Amino acid sequence: MEKKLDELKDRLREVEDLQLVSALLNWDQSTYMPPGGAAARGRQMSLVARLGHEKLIDPAVGRLLDDLQPYAEGLDPDSDDAALIRVTRRQYDKSVRVPPRLLAQFNEHGAASYQAWTVARPANDFKAVQPMLEKTLDFSRQLADCFPGYEHIADPLIDYSDEGMKAESVRTLFANLREQLVPLLKEVLSQPVVDDSSVHQFFPEDKQRAFGERVIRDLGYDFNRGRQDKTHHPFMTKFSLGDVRITTRFQEDYLANGLFSTIHESGHAMYEQGIDMKYEASPLAHGTSAGVHESQSRLWENVVGRSRAFWGHYYPGLQELFPEQLGDVSLETFYRAINKVQPSVIRTEADQMTYDLHVMIRFDLELAMLEGSLEVRDLPDAWMARYESDLGITAKDDRDGCLQDVHWFAGPIGGSFQGYTLGNIMAAMFYRQALLAHPEIPAQIGSGEFGTLHGWLTDNIYRHGAKFTANDLVQRVTGGQLTIEPYISYLRGKFLG
Amino acid sequence: MEKKLDELKDRLREVEDLQLVSALLNWDQSTYMPPGGAAARGRQMSLVARLGHEKLIDPAVGRLLDDLQPYAEGLDPDSDDAALIRVTRRQYDKSVRVPPRLLAQFNEHGAASYQAWTVARPANDFKAVQPMLEKTLDFSRQLADCFPGYEHIADPLIDYSDEGMKAESVRTLFANLREQLVPLLKEVLSQPVVDDSSVHQFFPEDKQRAFGERVIRDLGYDFNRGRQDKTHHPFMTKFSLGDVRITTRFQEDYLANGLFSTIHESGHAMYEQGIDMKYEASPLAHGTSAGVHESQSRLWENVVGRSRAFWGHYYPGLQELFPEQLGDVSLETFYRAINKVQPSVIRTEADQMTYDLHVMIRFDLELAMLEGSLEVRDLPDAWMARYESDLGITAKDDRDGCLQDVHWFAGPIGGSFQGYTLGNIMAAMFYRQALLAHPEIPAQIGSGEFGTLHGWLTDNIYRHGAKFTANDLVQRVTGGQLTIEPYISYLRGKFLG
Numbered sequence: 001m002e003k004k005l006d007e008l009k010d011r012l013r014e015v016e017d018l019q020l021v022s023a024l025l026n027w028d029q030s031t032y033m034p035p036g037g038a039a040a041r042g043r044q045m046s047l048v049a050r051l052g053h054e055k056l057i058d059p060a061v062g063r064l065l066d067d068l069q070p071y072a073e074g075l076d077p078d079s080d081d082a083a084l085i086r087v088t089r090r091q092y093d094k095s096v097r098v099p100p101r102l103l104a105q106f107n108e109h110g111a112a113s114y115q116a117w118t119v120a121r122p123a124n125d126f127k128a129v130q131p132m133l134e135k136t137l138d139f140s141r142q143l144a145d146c147f148p149g150y151e152h153i154a155d156p157l158i159d160y161s162d163e164g165m166k167a168e169s170v171r172t173l174f175a176n177l178r179e180q181l182v183p184l185l186k187e188v189l190s191q192p193v194v195d196d197s198s199v200h201q202f203f204p205e206d207k208q209r210a211f212g213e214r215v216i217r218d219l220g221y222d223f224n225r226g227r228q229d230k231t232h233h234p235f236m237t238k239f240s241l242g243d244v245r246i247t248t249r250f251q252e253d254y255l256a257n258g259l260f261s262t263i264h265e266s267g268h269a270m271y272e273q274g275i276d277m278k279y280e281a282s283p284l285a286h287g288t289s290a291g292v293h294e295s296q297s298r299l300w301e302n303v304v305g306r307s308r309a310f311w312g313h314y315y316p317g318l319q320e321l322f323p324e325q326l327g328d329v330s331l332e333t334f335y336r337a338i339n340k341v342q343p344s345v346i347r348t349e350a351d352q353m354t355y356d357l358h359v360m361i362r363f364d365l366e367l368a369m370l371e372g373s374l375e376v377r378d379l380p381d382a383w384m385a386r387y388e389s390d391l392g393i394t395a396k397d398d399r400d401g402c403l404q405d406v407h408w409f410a411g412p413i414g415g416s417f418q419g420y421t422l423g424n425i426m427a428a429m430f431y432r433q434a435l436l437a438h439p440e441i442p443a444q445i446g447s448g449e450f451g452t453l454h455g456w457l458t459d460n461i462y463r464h465g466a467k468f469t470a471n472d473l474v475q476r477v478t479g480g481q482l483t484i485e486p487y488i489s490y491l492r493g494k495f496l497g
Numbered sequence: 498m499e500k501k502l503d504e505l506k507d508r509l510r511e512v513e514d515l516q517l518v519s520a521l522l523n524w525d526q527s528t529y530m531p532p533g534g535a536a537a538r539g540r541q542m543s544l545v546a547r548l549g550h551e552k553l554i555d556p557a558v559g560r561l562l563d564d565l566q567p568y569a570e571g572l573d574p575d576s577d578d579a580a581l582i583r584v585t586r587r588q589y590d591k592s593v594r595v596p597p598r599l600l601a602q603f604n605e606h607g608a609a610s611y612q613a614w615t616v617a618r619p620a621n622d623f624k625a626v627q628p629m630l631e632k633t634l635d636f637s638r639q640l641a642d643c644f645p646g647y648e649h650i651a652d653p654l655i656d657y658s659d660e661g662m663k664a665e666s667v668r669t670l671f672a673n674l675r676e677q678l679v680p681l682l683k684e685v686l687s688q689p690v691v692d693d694s695s696v697h698q699f700f701p702e703d704k705q706r707a708f709g710e711r712v713i714r715d716l717g718y719d720f721n722r723g724r725q726d727k728t729h730h731p732f733m734t735k736f737s738l739g740d741v742r743i744t745t746r747f748q749e750d751y752l753a754n755g756l757f758s759t760i761h762e763s764g765h766a767m768y769e770q771g772i773d774m775k776y777e778a779s780p781l782a783h784g785t786s787a788g789v790h791e792s793q794s795r796l797w798e799n800v801v802g803r804s805r806a807f808w809g810h811y812y813p814g815l816q817e818l819f820p821e822q823l824g825d826v827s828l829e830t831f832y833r834a835i836n837k838v839q840p841s842v843i844r845t846e847a848d849q850m851t852y853d854l855h856v857m858i859r860f861d862l863e864l865a866m867l868e869g870s871l872e873v874r875d876l877p878d879a880w881m882a883r884y885e886s887d888l889g890i891t892a893k894d895d896r897d898g899c900l901q902d903v904h905w906f907a908g909p910i911g912g913s914f915q916g917y918t919l920g921n922i923m924a925a926m927f928y929r930q931a932l933l934a935h936p937e938i939p940a941q942i943g944s945g946e947f948g949t950l951h952g953w954l955t956d957n958i959y960r961h962g963a964k965f966t967a968n969d970l971v972q973r974v975t976g977g978q979l980t981i982e983p984y985i986s987y988l989r990g991k992f993l994g
Contacts, residue, residue: 017541021518024525032529033740036722040737040778044514051548225533240537243530281537 018052117409157414196337212262236268267300274462294423428487515549614906654911693834709759733765764797771959791920806943925984
């Protein structure tokens with residue numbers, strides 16, 4: 001059995017390594033590749049992806065898994081070997097259900113659709129991408145239909161990013177959140193308007209960058225096992241557990257953009273950097289779901305990075321760096337500026353109170369399209385209507401309306417957005433639990449010390465990688481199921497406390 | 498037949514793409530990879546290399562080549578299809594002769610040996626790498642022995658980088674060159690000593706970089722299909738014909754280092770950028786040999802970049818950029834400084850007159866080790882003895898002696914060095930031919946115009962890629978065989994004219 005397990009691990013290492021190589025091809029494309037490299041890069045990315053996929057769905061992997069099943073059943077379910085066999089089994093079973101031809105066509109379509117979007121968005125031309133989006137919807141349904149027996153057609157798609165979650169349970173959770181969030185938001189908005197002009201000044205990029213890198217180094221992002229580069233859209237990517245990179249962007253007339261995007265991506269990266277090295281190049285060497293991943297980026301960005309305690313420590317240094325801009329701005333004024341609540345049209349720039357409303361709009365529209373109750377051609381209007389009803393504000397055009405997010409133009413319709421709000425909910429649950437274990441954490445944050453929090457997160461979440469599903473992890477860490485109460489209580493305390 | 502040819506092309510595209518992906522993994526390792534990424538990167542590079550090799554030696558490729566043979570014989574030998582089948586046949590026949598296990602072991606040993614060298618060189622510790630070098634010699638012989646029937650054991654190794662060249666013919670050529678070069682060098686050295694203090698001042702890196710990039714843009718290096726980054730050792734690499742990158746380094750106390758290394762690498766890159774796009778991702782989409790490649794880097798670096806005409810155009814701009822350093826230095830003084838002839842111990846820093854002596858020492862020592870007339874343990878002394886007899890100077894230790902070049906510590910012993918001098922010889926032949934066709938070229942260089950020369954090189958050399966072997970190319974371009982006369986005549990004219 002040991003020999004079979006070793007053979008399985010060898011095969012999985014190659015699958016993983018090819019995925020990691022794909023990630024480098026993509027990183028280079030977004031950071032340093034000259035324009036002339038685009039055509040070949042697309043071809044090379046799909047070749048490497050295909051080779052990795054072929055190695056995963058190799059029938060020999062299925063036979064090894066079958067042979068190892070009795071062995072796995074005799075193991076402690078919490079053991080690494082049991083987890084490896086369990087997680088691989090799920091991935092394998094999912095992967096073999098999707099015909100390689102469908103996958104290749106969908107990927108090819110995704111690349112073309114992304115290209116079209118990069119042109120259509122600045123041109124505010126929804127009509128130009130509507131046929132592609134219709135095809136995307138069709139492909140998404142075909143993909144879901146590879147998993148017959150689902151309760152909701154979105155379930156298999158949600159399962160890709162948040163394994164174990166279903167449309168119905170997410171819908172219920174989101175409905176509850178909405179019910180609590182909307183009156184809370186009203187209450188916050190009835191307060192005097194916050195002056196955030198202090199962060200809307202000129203802040204030279206090089207200084208922003210130096211400050212951000214100092215902060216994330218303090219948080220625990222390891223630059224010996226990562227680096228930061230600039231891209232149009234910030235992201236985290238990984239080429240091994242020893243090489244977890246982030247990207248950022250800077251807006252010289254708006255300090256908060258670059259700074260919090262840097263902290264956000266470092267949260268994703270610390271999760272990956274914290275995975276136990278023994279899982280290197282195995283299916284366990286990943287954050288376990290989109291939601292848990294987002295819980296870490298949002299925890300570091302918002303719960304820590306937008307807290308009073310945090311700025312109590314960092315603000316004097318920031319003032320020193322930008323004496324002309326911030327020398328006369330009080331800590332309190334700055335703190336309020338970076339936490340200003342104001343309905344807006346762009347999700348990625350939304351404040352903590354309205355962010356989830358953006359996410360829920362997208363989640364509902366995805367489901368409606370998949371169900372067939374919303375036609376793609378009606379998406380722009382539906383989008384505007386929901387922004388009007390939910391946020392009381394609409395974008396002036398589709399560019400900042402239904403064309404604003406890349407997700408539907410690069411991957412499936414379905415399963416792309418729920419993770420963001422699941423992440424917020426889990427971040428509050430995890431943070432509460434960390435405070436129960438270490439009540440000194442807020443005081444430490446106020447001294448610029450993050451080791452206890454980082455250590456607790458590593459111990460309870462990061463090191464496990466994909467060993468436990470999100471639901472299992474929540475259960476293990478908090479002793480209960482997913483609940484919005486800690487999140488609502490956190491928001492209420494922060495914005496109305 | 499068309500269908501078979503298409504299938505062959507499809508297979509070769511994957512082989513090529515995997516090689517190009519390997520190149521990106523390597524580029525990233527040398528430019529931006531954090532230290533923590535090293536272990537996984539080695540693993541991923543060997544995986545991708547192995548997959549590419551497996552696809553090349555797939556028996557299906559052999560069958561396609563067999564089936565296409567009668568078709569190829571009916572084609573014009575100068576046609577692209579005939580060339581593709583011919584070049585692929587040679588590569589395939591060579592590749593299938595080498596047992597994959599030997600290749601894997603040699604690659605693994607090469608990586609370990611390289612790592613050991615990076616430690617041993619700074620520590621001046623030849624003994625530490627001697628056993629590895631002995632193993633390298635053994636592997637090199639095993640590799641050569643995959644090709645029984647050779648005249649000299651180095652022949653198969655030379656053939657890897659300079660196809661069609663043999664130890665005997667190179668030896669003869671080099672002996673002739675030596676015979677002419679040594680008295681010429683003596684004559685040059687009998688002249689008054691050149692003062693090169695002007696280039697040994699402080700030159701800030703950012704200005705050096707800006708100047709170098711302006712120069713190579715003028716020469717014709719296309720930044721839309723490439724970019725320049727910094728590495729410890731400069732190199733050119735390629736991820737497609739649309740993405741040909743170079744790297745450079747700067748020495749702030751020595752202007753010539755960064756500048757001429759930038760021009761040198763841009764010469765390699767212009768060769769690759771100039772290959773006809775119709776060969777993209779095929780075995781023809783490469784410079785045809787190490788020698789021809791080096792002819793282009795050396796032509797641009799030395800024949801053009803170290804010429805009086807060139808600096809007649811660029812020197813005023815350089816003075817403007819560095820007024821304190823060069824404001825009072827005349828063009829003639831500067832020109833002499835960058836062309837100072839002086840025997841030294843480091844090959845890569847050698848002047849045009851002594852460079853080939855460095856190369857020939859290595860070539861002879863390689864052959865002696867392969868033949869068994871020189872033991873690896875005696876290499877340090879043999880190295881010193883040859884420098885003493887050939888250049889009248891010896892390094893103070895092995896660090897700048899036999900440990901100075903990476904070649905034997907990363908690849909085979911044999912075939913690694915002859916290309917440098919073959920390149921010098923061919924550069925002079927090609928340049929003479931270009932002048933015959935376009936006598937206006939030197940005047941154009943004096944006006945900072947390089948289009949005619951670049952166009953002639955593209956037309957006669959670059960666009961063909963690997964379609965013709967070096968010998969065939971020399972024949973086509975110059976109408977004759979490889980000869981040292983143009984090179985000697987060029988050196989004599991430049992240094993004693």
